[in-house]
Amino acid sequence: MVLLDSTIVGAALPDMQRRLDTGLTGLQWIVDAYVLLVAMLLLTGGVFADRFGRKRLFLAGVAVFTAASVLCSFAPSIGWLIAGRVAQGVGAAALGPASLALLAAAYPVPQERVRAIGLWAGFSGIGLAAGPVAGGILVDAFSWPAIFLVNAPIGAFLLVAGLRVLGESRNPGAPSIDVPGTVLSVLGVGAVTYGLIEGGSRGWASPVILASFAAGAALLAAFVAVEGRGRTPMLPLRLFRERLFTVSNTAMVVVGFALMGSAFFFSQFFVYVQGSSILRAGLQTLPTSAAMVVVSPYAGRLAARYGFRIVVTTGMALAGLGLLALGFAHADTGYGNVWWRLAVVGIGFGLTMSPLTGAAIQAVSPREGGLASGISSTTRQIGAVLGVAVLGAIVRSRQSGGASMEAGLDNAFRAAGAVTLACAVFTGLWLARSSPAETAAPQPVPPQGRPTEPSSTAR
Structure with a gap:
């Protein structure tokens, strides 16, 4: 349900823009309001689950997510919809980590736990892949509110079943909650995001935008200072002293940047540039998510055989080339010459994320x-x-300069591809400087190993 919601919205964006009479800025906030809260509260949600009970937080997350989905479906304006998306993000940040922690606690034997988590990941992948198709069908039949309202019966079932079936578990030794770090991270990244989204419409030199960037920088600097001195930080900075940890997380930022940033425009490309219907556009975007679902299970095996560096570098290079190729698709480019570009993007990112x-x-x-x-x-x-x-700022700047939507999207796809290719080179060079032991895939836990209960931040 959580991953379905992250992809189903993309198919509904053209209908939202028309019915809510909003521009690109409003569409960006509809997506980022959700993703921002998930990003900033994910680690805190895991700590909450460990301290106060995994079942309790799971059911609370389901309740908040479901209620927020209903609010989104009945939102009378763009402001109410964004507020609902913020609440959805809070619910998802509680629901996701708690669900995995409950699963881990229910299967203490390592081999059984691995199989259970594999099923968990498989169902998550189904939600990810089904989003564009389900969104296109629902929007075509009922308009955009249906993509949120579909969560109501699922959430109601989860609440009833969870109360009856789930057992409570917690970690008495869980660290305390890092309230200052959580608040500073949300406000800091939120301020920077506000400046990036609103800068195109308000003007990059306007006092409000400059103030938002300055406030974001100050808040993030305060966050680093707090995390460096805190006894139980949500983000232990000492971990970044390890080259492999720093490089892998830097690359993961680029993966999120290029994948989500470009996917935001996939349906808009087919609807506004190529003139597809919303239903058809949802189906046309399927090759990316489908390729990721098919390839991802094999990425870990490939990394175990050939090492992280080769698989990650190859995956990012493929994704970057696919995005660059997509940047040269035009209004008259036939779908037979577009789908493979989307598939290459999906294959590349599918190879990259798990390793x-x-x-x-x-x-x-x-x-x-x-x-x-x-x-x-x-x-x-x-x-x-x-x-x-x-x-989004790249697309908007091109349009404000008199260019067409097609030109703006081409530039955005090419920029995402260039960033991804540059990261492929950076990752390959830095991982090449690591020892073979550092970049080798982890070995499975032996059967006689003592089972441990992972933190609920494992996701």
Whole structure:
């Protein structure tokens, strides 16, 4: 449900723009309001689940997410819709980590836990892939509110079933909640995001935009200072002393930036540039998510055989080339010459994400694996926030200069491709300087190993 909601909205953006009478700025906020809250509260949600109970936080997250979905579906204006998306992000940040922690606690034997988490990831992948198609069908039949209202029966079922089936678990030794770090991170990234999204319409030199960038920089500097001195920081800065951890998370920011930032415009390209219907556009964007779902399960095996560096560098290079190729698709380019570009993007990112998370986990001690996984997910979400904002600013700047929507989208896709290719080179060079032991895939836990209960930030 959470991952479905992250992709289903893309198919509905053209209908939202028409029915809510909003521009590109409003569409950016509809996406980023959700992703921003998920990114900034994901680690905190894991700590909350460990301290106050995984079942309790899971059900609270389901309730908030479901109620927020209903609010979104009945939103009378763009402002109410954005408020609902903020609430959805809060619910998702609680629901996601708690769901995985409940699963891990229910299967203490490592082999059974691996299979259970594999199913968890598989269902998540189905939600990711089904989003564009489901969005196109629902919007075509009922208009955009239906994409949110579909969460209501799912959420109601989860609440009833969760109350009856789930057992409570918690971690008595969980760290305390980093309230200052959480607040500063939300406000800092939010201020920078505001400047990036609103700068195109208000003017990059306007006092409000300059003030937002200055406030964002100050808040993020304060966040780094707090995290460096705190006893239980949500983001331990010492982890970034490990080259592999720093490189993998830097690359994950770029993955989120390029993937989410470009996916934001996929449906708009087919609707506004090529004249497709919303339903057809939803189907036309499917090759990217479908390729990711098919390739992702094999990425870890490839990394185990050939190492992180080769698989990650190859994946990012493919994704970058696919995005660059997409930047040369035009209004008269037939779909037979477009779908493979989307598929190459999906294959590339499918090869990249799992090994990058594995590299981040490999770089830290075993007891911090859950934290490393949570940080990897958070950096990807931060990249997604920035991708929607920055690529949207590129499109808007081209349009304000008199260029067509097609030219703006071409520039955005090419920029995303160039950034991804540059990161492929950077990642390959830096990982090449690491020892083979650092970049080797982690070995599975032996059967006789003592099972440990991972933190709920593992995602």
